[in-house]
Amino acid sequence: MELIHRNLLIGIHDALQETFFEKNKYADKVIERLLKSHKKWGSQDRAVVSEIFYNIIRWKKRIEYYIGEGAKPGNIYKMILAYLLWSDTHYKKFEEFDGIKIADIITKLKKGYLPTKAIEHSIPEWLAETLEKEIGPNWEREMDALNEQAPTILRVNTLKATKQDLIYELEENDIKSYPINGYPDAVVLEEKRNVFITEAFKKGMFEVQDASSQLIGKFLGVKEGMRVVDACAGAGGKTLHLSALMKNKGQIIALDIHAWKLAELKRRAKRAGAHNIEVRPIEDSKVIKRLHNSADRLLIDAPCSGLGVLKRNPDSKWKIDAEFIDRIRKEQESILQDYSKIIKKDGLMVYATCSILPSENTLQTQKFLANNPNYELVEEQKIMPSEGFDGFYMALIRRKA
Helix, strand or coil: CCCECHHHHHHHHHHHHHHHHCCCCCHHHHHHHHHHCCCCCCHHHHHHHHHHHHHHHHCHHHHHHHHCCCCCHHHHHHHHHHHHHHCCCCECCCHHHCCCCHHHHHHHHHHCCCCCHHHHHCCCHHHHHHHHHHHHHHHHHHHHHHCCCCCCEEEECCCCCCHHHHHHHHHHCCCCEEEECCEEEEEEECCCCCHHHCHHHHCCCEEECCHHHHHHHHHHCCCCCCEEEECCCCCCHHHHHHHHHCCCCCEEEEEECCHHHHHHHHHHHHHHCCCCEEEEECCCHHHHHCCCCCEEEEEEECCCCCHHHCCCCCCHHHHCCHHHHHHHHHHHHHHHHHHHHHEEEEEEEEEEECCCCHHHCHHHHHHHHHHCCCEEEEEEEEECHHHCCCCEEEEEEEECC
8 A cells, every 4th residue: 555645745845845955944844834734634644744754854864875966956856765765665656756767776775885874874974073073982872862753742731730631631632642750740642643733732731842851940959939040941841841840939030032932932831821930032131130149040951053852853963064063162151151140149050951962061061160160060960862862961050159
């Protein structure tokens, strides 16, 4: 039985073209728009389209090797065909595949030879070199994990529900989910489903948040009644978790340089019933200065390379380069230096990234502490992708009294 029909093929082609060749187009938004515009596709069709789309992005470099040339607009159908052959997916002989030398692709597939580690793991050559240099021989194990499909993990909103409430409510929508040992607020879906159309989502019973990311709120050690600043809040995944951990008591000030992200946070907070959050866009340096010496706790979830979350954002490895990582390290250093003054003496902050590079993580923490002897490291945690979920780093730092 054919798993892919022509209208699905064309949809995958157009979505890949947009992701690979249009600036600032990210895979998650591209696929979301594609599926929204094809409401007649059944759940199986949608699942097939998503899987093929993400796998071609994930394995782009290896597929380019199989077709003998790089990704360019005229090659997308060739890349899709190579993927279908490699993955043993049944397909019809669509006219879009006419003129493609299938025998050449099959010859390379049968050989099984891959000339470089970068092609084997489907990452840019510069990134293979960076991982080897920073992580050592274990980098390949981490890339194996990062090339797997990410499970869908939800964080129960304890302001509105218990974990068991959420599991039962999802089951009413024929969505099976299970608790995860060691992650008190996390449930994992048995299979990928659109959870955003459920009553549970509309009621604010959960947010989609990876299990590793859920550890950061606990690590910060917030308590009811505290004044907490989330300095790089974005759309607020971790902010909302902090609000739940504080049981809506105390104050959370959510900062970000992008006002549109904070607008999204406000919408999410309303749905979640999180009432102790105040948003403040960072329009100039005065916003930070006004907060100096005022917070019991500070979260700096810093901008980073995102190399720990390639499972769910595989397109980002094709959108960054070595220069980007150099720039982001300088930005992290500057943010740590400027924002750390927000905590009171004897207060605690967490510096966190979703990267697995020591130069963005431990080395940044060490540099900050060397330059700021009035701060001390309490504890640090490194979560590697091979442990099962996203790669994350977090350092708990105290400002000395």
